[in-house]
Amino acid sequence: MDSKGCSPIPCALFDWITFLAKSLHILFAAYALPQLLTILGGYQVRQLANFTPWRVNRTVTAGLVRTGLQSYFSHIRVRDWWDSNSRKFIPPNGITMTG
Numbered sequence: 001m002d003s004k005g006c007s008p009i010p011c012a013l014f015d016w017i018t019f020l021a022k023s024l025h026i027l028f029a030a031y032a033l034p035q036l037l038t039i040l041g042g043y044q045v046r047q048l049a050n051f052t053p054w055r056v057n058r059t060v061t062a063g064l065v066r067t068g069l070q071s072y073f074s075h076i077r078v079r080d081w082w083d084s085n086s087r088k089f090i091p092p093n094g095i096t097m098t099g
Contacts, residue, residue, distance in 0.1 A: 034065040048072065 037045050038060055049064035050056065051071060081089045 034062040034069065037065050037069075038062045 048068035049060045
């Protein structure tokens with residue numbers, strides 16, 4: 001038994017299941033965000049998806065919104081925000097995210 005009160009194998013299995021559940025939540029949010037933005041529409045979403053001049057005044061799709069978001073946020077290194085000691089995302093400016 002370790003300090004958590006369980007033997008190593010069940011604790012490792014529980015940690016793996018917890019990691020998998022968190023990863024799936026992040027993955028589902030990554031798929032849902034462009035779809036929701038496409039449904040909401042609006043001027044900002046059209047500007048976000050307007051990076052191809054030959055698709056002006058065409059239907060805005062979730063794939064276009066995803067590509068626009070990817071190009072917009074490509075310079076932000078979110079993995080650097082992870083603090084392994086507190087197991088939280090902490091932006092570089094020191095403002096902690098709530099939630």
